Amino acid sequence: MARAPRPQGGPTVRTRILAVLLALTALALALAGATAYLLTYDHVDDRIDADLSESAQELQTLGASGVDPVTGDPFSSAEEVVIAAIQLDVPARHEGVLGLRTGKRPLVSQQAVEVHLQDDPELVAAVTPLLTSQTAVLRTIGTSTTDYRVLVAPVAPVTASGDPAALVLAYDRNAEHAETQAVFRGYLLVALAALVVTGVVGWLLAGRLLRPIRVLARTAQQIGESDLSARIPESGNDDLTHLTRAFNGMLDRLEGSFESQRRLLDDVGHELRTPLTIVRGHLELMDTADPADAAETRVLALDELDRMHRLVDDLVTLATVGQPDFVRPAPVELGRLTDDVLDKARTLGERTWLVDSRTDARTMADAQRLTQAWLQLAANAVKFSAPGSVVAIGSRTTPDGARVRLWVRDEGVGIGPDDLERIFDRFARGEHDGERREGSGLGLAIVAAIAEGHGGEVTVESAPGRGSTFAVVVPVLPVPDAGPDPAPGRAVPPVGRTAPTARSAPTPELPPRTAPDREGPAT
Numbered sequence: 001m002a003r004a005p006r007p008q009g010g011p012t013v014r015t016r017i018l019a020v021l022l023a024l025t026a027l028a029l030a031l032a033g034a035t036a037y038l039l040t041y042d043h044v045d046d047r048i049d050a051d052l053s054e055s056a057q058e059l060q061t062l063g064a065s066g067v068d069p070v071t072g073d074p075f076s077s078a079e080e081v082v083i084a085a086i087q088l089d090v091p092a093r094h095e096g097v098l099g100l101r102t103g104k105r106p107l108v109s110q111q112a113v114e115v116h117l118q119d120d121p122e123l124v125a126a127v128t129p130l131l132t133s134q135t136a137v138l139r140t141i142g143t144s145t146t147d148y149r150v151l152v153a154p155v156a157p158v159t160a161s162g163d164p165a166a167l168v169l170a171y172d173r174n175a176e177h178a179e180t181q182a183v184f185r186g187y188l189l190v191a192l193a194a195l196v197v198t199g200v201v202g203w204l205l206a207g208r209l210l211r212p213i214r215v216l217a218r219t220a221q222q223i224g225e226s227d228l229s230a231r232i233p234e235s236g237n238d239d240l241t242h243l244t245r246a247f248n249g250m251l252d253r254l255e256g257s258f259e260s261q262r263r264l265l266d267d268v269g270h271e272l273r274t275p276l277t278i279v280r281g282h283l284e285l286m287d288t289a290d291p292a293d294a295a296e297t298r299v300l301a302l303d304e305l306d307r308m309h310r311l312v313d314d315l316v317t318l319a320t321v322g323q324p325d326f327v328r329p330a331p332v333e334l335g336r337l338t339d340d341v342l343d344k345a346r347t348l349g350e351r352t353w354l355v356d357s358r359t360d361a362r363t364m365a366d367a368q369r370l371t372q373a374w375l376q377l378a379a380n381a382v383k384f385s386a387p388g389s390v391v392a393i394g395s396r397t398t399p400d401g402a403r404v405r406l407w408v409r410d411e412g413v414g415i416g417p418d419d420l421e422r423i424f425d426r427f428a429r430g431e432h433d434g435e436r437r438e439g440s441g442l443g444l445a446i447v448a449a450i451a452e453g454h455g456g457e458v459t460v461e462s463a464p465g466r467g468s469t470f471a472v473v474v475p476v477l478p479v480p481d482a483g484p485d486p487a488p489g490r491a492v493p494p495v496g497r498t499a500p501t502a503r504s505a506p507t508p509e510l511p512p513r514t515a516p517d518r519e520g521p522a523t
Helices: 013-065 078-088 121-132 173-209 211-222 239-285 291-319 334-348 367-383 443-453 499-503
Strands: 095-101 137-142 147-155 165-172 330-333 352-357 362-365 390-397 403-410 457-462 468-475
Touching: 013 078, 013 137, 013 147, 013 165, 013 173, 078 095, 078 147, 078 165, 095 121, 121 137, 121 147, 121 165, 147 173, 165 173, 173 211, 211 239, 239 291, 330 334, 330 367, 334 352, 334 367, 334 390, 334 403, 362 367, 362 468, 367 390, 367 403, 367 443, 367 468, 443 457, 443 468
Parallel strands: 352 390
Antiparallel strands: 095 165, 137 147, 147 165, 330 362, 390 403, 403 468, 457 468
């Protein structure tokens, strides 16, 4: 028994699942890390600004008191206020302090200060012009040494002749954020470790989850044309279990299809063998000397041969389904096609022929095949309806203009629910009043094949005693050349009378009993 070839090249499903899992995990970790980093970065800046603002408030309070808290003496100049503030200030980590005064070197703290602002001439030069500012200034200043978050808090002269001074506090922002960056470098290492663990666990988990698929593949390889009995055990109620059930259902359908093929061969043999046996038996029993018996046998033989011919034609038609030339699209005017089909259908039986609706749309289709399907439906309507009853045809595009519906409705015996599911099968024949209906059972199968050849479908609405509505629904394809009418042989030429006369058929108003279904049932 031949085995299905193993796929070569390209990543396996297991690899693709793992790749997607790792990509999503990495994306989630990256987004979480980036969000946390930005929030922490902003928090550090907010903390620096809050600390500097608090120092500015303390300086303002100190200046407003007018007394040096260390010596208890009143301040005699703005410079003394700044000196007292420097002495009282305890610089934080990565913070420096400086005092500015007019025409003199900056004042520096005698405490252990980590950041020596006076050693950065670019910073001193940047903050000196702010000595005469009227309010405290908080800004970021970048130098070749680092980036500072700087507060310049000026102190007004104590006397009218005194000089202004200012307290300068600054944080080394790069040093402050370096700690945050160190933390997130550690986070990066943890995230990489998490990805590795996720990859290992994901690989094992994917293998476990995909085990039923491997079983499915082995089962598919074991299936042969003579044995379709293999099935996959079902367990659980997850998606893979649903896949297993679907696969087992497919095997059931395949087994049924092979059985249908065997029945098809048996039915074809029976359908052809029966008329041959009848003809042979009558020819053997015919009295050649009796002209009446010979004439009667001739009529019977010709009738059986005609039935065999129709059966063979139907089988040949079905045998061409799926071939490239089964449907030969060409520009078709659906309104004219509706008129032509009505002209031809009138000869099928004494019925009240109506046109429910008529579309003027154009599409690319095989007019001969559509006519064949339409007339087959009309012939069925005549076969299963009473003389004089209404048989109506119609054509209409869907509201979105994407499809067209070609239908035949009748007021005949209708179809039972049990027969609706199998009437399109080959050699399927419905029953009425317990009697099997006549015919080869191939007509509706041909209609379905023609609809599928156009990329469409056949629908049916029916109930016993209320008639039936069969519809061929096909897509409306753009016509490349909207010029003259298609040549004869593509779109079926009118027969009997012209299309304008056909359009004058009785009004499409339908009897109240059938109007909701017949005037364009939903497809």
